[in-house]
Amino acid sequence: MAPADAPLSVETVLVPVDGTDQATKAAEYAIAIADRYDADVTAVYVLAETISRAIEREAVDHETVAEESQSYLEGLTETAAASGVALDATVAYGFSKTKKSQHPGSVVLDTADEIGADFLVIPREDQHEDERDTLAKAAEYVLLYASQPVLSV
Structure with missing residues (x-):
């Protein structure tokens, strides 16, 4: 239940993550917001283009990628649980060869x-280029097109 003085009702907070420090920081904010509003959190691990393409070419073991993603998400789940917040997690491809409109922002x-x-x-754009910094590329898109309130951190 939201606090009586809260101008906003929040039941489900979505935080996209990609394993970067910026994504972890965003997840911590999402957990704090969920705690404040007695809401749940869903974390979606968005796989970077290079990883998605490598999986499609079988240049990288998809099971290894799944284990790394799952390990990261388990850490977030533990962090949320320590705050008394329920966190669900999933993994999604940020890019697709078959769907031209699929990119991190649309995901x-x-x-x-x-x-x-x-x-x-959502993590805001960072000043340096990192191939894993998938969500920084999505931040502007999400800020422009989201119908929900967005906190960019």
Whole structure:
């Protein structure tokens, strides 16, 4: 239940993550918001283009990628549980060879719609290029097109 003085009702917070420090920081904010509003968190691990392409070419073992992603998400689940917040987690490809419109920003917004998220927390763009910094590329798109309130951290 939201605090009586809260101008906003939040039941589900979505936080896209990609294993970066910025994504972990965003997840911590999402957990704090969920704690404040007695809400749940869903974390969606968005795989980078290079990883998605490597899996498609079988240049990288998809099971190894799944284990690494799962390990990261388990850490977030433990962090949320320590705050008394329920966290669900999933993994999604940020890019697709067959769907031209699939990119990290669309994955975040599609996931938000699918789960009925009413608040989004997303890492903001960073000043350096990192091939794993998938969500920084999605931040502007999400800020422009999200129908939910968005906190960019």
